[in-house]
Amino acid sequence: MSLLDYFLGTRKKTASVAKERLQLILAHERAADAPDFLPALQAELLAVIAKYIPVDQDKIKVTMERRGDYEVLELNILFPDQH
Amino acid sequence: MARIVVVTSGKGGVGKTTTSAAFASGLALRGHRTVVIDFDVGLRNLDLVLGCERRVVYDVVNVIHGEARLQQALIRDKHCENLYVLPTSQTRDKDALTQEGVAAIMEELKQDFDYIVCDSPAGIERGALMALYHADEAIVVTNPEVSSVRDSDRILGIIAARSRRAEAGQEPVKEHLLLTRYAPKRVQGGEMLSIDDVQELLRIPLLGVIPESESVLQASNQGIPAIHMKGTDVAAAYEDVVARFLGEDRPLRFTQPEKTGFFKRLFGG
Numbered sequence: 013m014s015l016l017d018y019f020l021g022t023r024k025k026t027a028s029v030a031k032e033r034l035q036l037i038l039a040h041e042r043a044a045d046a047p048d049f050l051p052a053l054q055a056e057l058l059a060v061i062a063k064y065i066p067v068d069q070d071k072i073k074v075t076m077e078r079r080g081d082y083e084v085l086e087l088n089i090l091f092p093d094q095h
Numbered sequence: 096m097a098r099i100v101v102v103t104s105g106k107g108g109v110g111k112t113t114t115s116a117a118f119a120s121g122l123a124l125r126g127h128r129t130v131v132i133d134f135d136v137g138l139r140n141l142d143l144v145l146g147c148e149r150r151v152v153y154d155v156v157n158v159i160h161g162e163a164r165l166q167q168a169l170i171r172d173k174h175c176e177n178l179y180v181l182p183t184s185q186t187r188d189k190d191a192l193t194q195e196g197v198a199a200i201m202e203e204l205k206q207d208f209d210y211i212v213c214d215s216p217a218g219i220e221r222g223a224l225m226a227l228y229h230a231d232e233a234i235v236v237t238n239p240e241v242s243s244v245r246d247s248d249r250i251l252g253i254i255a256a257r258s259r260r261a262e263a264g265q266e267p268v269k270e271h272l273l274l275t276r277y278a279p280k281r282v283q284g285g286e287m288l289s290i291d292d293v294q295e296l297l298r299i300p301l302l303g304v305i306p307e308s309e310s311v312l313q314a315s316n317q318g319i320p321a322i323h324m325k326g327t328d329v330a331a332a333y334e335d336v337v338a339r340f341l342g343e344d345r346p347l348r349f350t351q352p353e354k355t356g357f358f359k360r361l362f363g364g
Binding site: 025026027031033035037038041 | 241248282289
C-alpha cells in the first residue's frame, strides 16, 4: 500500500476485518466446545438454591469462559422481587 | 527419556512437513538424537522433503503388523547423523495405524532417542489424532490467514481434550505457536494479520516466525530440509526456532519489511 493510497483512503485494511471476524467466530466455537457438565451443574445448583429461596428455572445461568490463562465459571441467579 | 513433539495445524498446506523436517534436523544438528515420524497414512511426503524417498523399504505399518522390526524401518538421514526418519505407509486402509501399535513404537523409540517429532496429517481424523495423542509438546503451525487461524484454534481444543496427557489428567501438552509464510510488507500494509493479531486470537506462546520465501520450494525441490539452505532467511529463522525450543533467548528476525525507497513508497510497488 502506497502513501497515496493512504491519504486518499482508497483501500480498506482487510487484516483488521479478518481479525474482527475471527474474534467473533472463535468465541462462538469455543463456547460450543464448553464442558458438557454445565447443564447438570446448573440443574443441581438450582435444586439446592430452590430449597431455601424460591427461584424460577430460567432465572439461573451458568457459563464458563476463558479469560487469558484462567477459566472463569460464572453463576448468575436472579432472585424474585421482594413482596 | 525422550520428549515427544507433534507438529500440527488442522489445515493443510501451511508448512507442517516443511517444519517437521527443518525442526527435527535442527534438533539433530544440535547433537540431540532425533527421530521424525510421518503420520500421514496414504499420503507419504516427509520422505520426499527429507530426500530419502528412494531408501524407503519398510514403513510404520509394516512395523505395527510385525512384518519388520523398528530398526529395519528407520532410515538414517543423509544430512545429519543424529536424525532418523520413520516413513508412513502408502496403504489406503485408513485403520492401518492402531492405538496399541503406535503406543508400542513410541515406547521403543523413547529408549533410544532424545526427541520424537510427529509430523501430523491435515484434518482432525485418525492420523491427526494418533500424531498428537502421545505429545508432550505441540508446535501449531499457522499461516496469518483466516482459515488457518480458525483451524489452529480447533486443533488446540482437540489437543486439550483428546491427548494422552488430557485423558490421564496430567500436566497439559505444552503449546507453541509457529507462524509461517509471514509477509512483513503485507502486514505493514494492513492486508495480512500481524504476529500480535494471531497471538491475541490463539493465546499461546510464540515459538517463532518463518518468513514467506522462495527458498522453501527450492529446498523441497531438492529434498533438502529448509534449515540446511545456508544464508537464507528461512534457514536462520528455523535455527532460531530450534534454539528457542531448547530454552535460548533469541529475538525475532525477518518480521519487519525491508527498507524501500522514497518513490516506491509514494507510488506503491
